[in-house]
Amino acid sequence: MNIHVPAQRPAPDQAAAPAAPAPEAVAPGWGRVLRVTVARASLAMVVALVIWSVLPLLAGWTPRVILSGSMEPRIHVGDIVVTRTVPGASVTKGQVITVKDPDHPAKTRTHRVLRRASDGTIVTKGDANPQADSSHISNENVLGLGVVRVPYVGRPAYxxxxxxxxxxxxxxxxxxxxxxTVLPGSRKPEDTDGDDQNGPSGVTRRYARSRRAAATVAVAAMVVGAATGPAEAAFKRVAANPASVWSAAASFGGYSDSVLADSPQFYWRLGESSGTSAADAKNGRTGQVTGTYTWGKSGAIARQSSETALGVDGGYVNQPTSLSSGTAFSVETWLKTTRSTGGGLVSLITGTGPERSLYMGADGKVRFGRNGTALVTSTTALNDGSWHHVVYTNAGSGSVRAKLYVDGALVAQSATGVTATTSGNWRAGQAQWSGNWPGTPDQYFRGDLDEVAVYGTTLTAQRVTAHYAS
Structure with missing residues (x-):
């Protein structure tokens, strides 16, 4: 009998086995479509803004980050203003310019041209400020003319x-x-078996690298926003805005801490709401208020809690206890007025009248003098209706003894200072003059006073700037 054995089919070659069919692609849902759309639109906006901020560098223009609100509502905090260099003599009324701040030499200011003064200097003003800047600008201090505003990109710097x-x-x-979200392959594959670089594990590794690259790009975008252009310049006043043109403070609550850190002989905050007493925040040397005065005026430190000031119009604060004052001392106050009569700001009164006095002349300029002689005088008038920080320091020795600071900047100095120790009663808002003092001041200062302090030491320039900056 013949037995027929059918030929067996050869075993399949495992190496040549066809790859398993790829899983069926899953159509993306509306949720992913929405996420991708939002992500792409956001990135497109960021990239466009960054390009507009950086591209002007190719033309030699300078992007600058705005860190305060003195130019609102046209220019906001976090905007970038791109400036191009122009001759200072060519700028005209209404243009936005960036200048070297005359009160803070290491900083800049970006404000609008208001007019030309009679001496040819430029008068500037922040759009949000009620008054023009007190310090005028010379043509050589104009750094550039604003030509482009790019919103939001500078927020990281702020x-x-x-x-x-x-x-x-x-x-x-x-x-x-x-x-x-927008990178290709951002959805992780379901099958992660295999070791081939081009297989699923390779896709997974590429997916992980994509995430790391995305994070790097995101951080880089933030760095561009934080580093574009110089973020400088001081706000010209504490008025309608809480900060300065480029340098914004988180809070002004630290001002009193800065004053107290320098151990004043007395510190009248003048924040009372009623009564005839001005409390001393340091040593209990309460001042007595008399004459015509008004508590509760809007204070100099706008964001400090419970901050109010004292309005005087024939009134003053007197220290009833006689204090000794040597040759090393400092006098500090904030003032605001529009009057052209001048008057005593902070004076040491002896039996013969004011022996030493920080005062305003009828021309609006602030002086410090003794016995009818002015030692230093401010360069500009301060009776412009805005708050100003004024500090006089006297050194007991050295080649420069008398220094006058306005809004944190040194504006006048003299080799001649007070050279003798005397005793008397300190008084704010009035000085009963004996004889003619330079500037022909009225004896009463008529305006608002705030944060009056007298020190038995010579404040350094760094400490004066720290007080104003805080």
Whole structure:
């Protein structure tokens, strides 16, 4: 019998086995479509703004970050203003210019041209400020003319100045999410078996690298926003806005701490709401208020809690206890007035009248003098209706003894200072003059006073600037 054995089919070659069919692609849902759309739109806006901020550098223009609100509503905090160099003599009324701040030599100011003064200098003003800047600008101090405003890109610099790490971190995370969302292959594959670089594990590794790259790009975008252009310049006044043109403070609550850190002999905050007493925040040397005065005026430190000032119009604050004052001392106050009569600001009154006095002349300029002689005089008038910080310091020795600071900047100095120790009663708002003092001041200062302090030491320039900056 013949047995027929059918030929067996050869075993399949495992190496040549066809790859398993790829899983069926899953159509993206509306949720992913929406996420991708939002991410792409956000990134497109950020990239466009960054390009507009950086591209002008190719033309030699300078982008500058705005860190305060003195030019609102046209220019906001976090905007970038791009300036181009122009001759100072060519700028005209209404143009926005960036200049070297005459009161803070290391900083800049970006304000609008208001007019030309009679001496040819430029009068500037922040759009949000009620008054023009007290310090005028010479043509050679004009750094550039504003030509482009790019919104929002400088917000990281503002947040860094404010130490708002929450906003900075949240924005970084959002940009990172946008990058990860729009990158190809951002949906992780289901099958992660295999070791081939081109297989699923390779895709997974490329996916991980994409996420790291996205995070890097997001951080880079934040760095561009934080570093574009110089973020300088001091706000010219504490008026309608809480900060200065470039340098914004998170809070003004630290001003009193700065004063107290320098151990004043007395410190009248003048924040009372009623009564005839001005409390001393340091040593209990209460001042007595008399004459015509008004409590509760709007204070100099606008964002400090419970901050009010004392309005005087024939009134003053007197220290009833006689104090000794040597050759090393400092006198500090904030003032605001529009009057052209001048008057005593902070004076040491002896039996023969004011022996030493910080006062305003009828011309609006602030002086410090003794026995009818002015030692130093401010360069500009301060009776412009805005708050000004004024400090006089006297050194017991050295080649320069007398120094006068206005709004944190040194404006006048003299080798001649007070050279003798005397005793008397300090008084704010009045000085009963004996004889003719330079500037022909009235005896009464008529305006608002705030934060009056007298020290038995010579404040350094750094401490004066720290008081004003805080």
């Amino acid at each position: 947040w860094m100045a404010e130490q708002n790490w929450l906003a900075l971190g949240a924005t970084t995370l959002f940009l990172g999410w946008c990058m990860v």
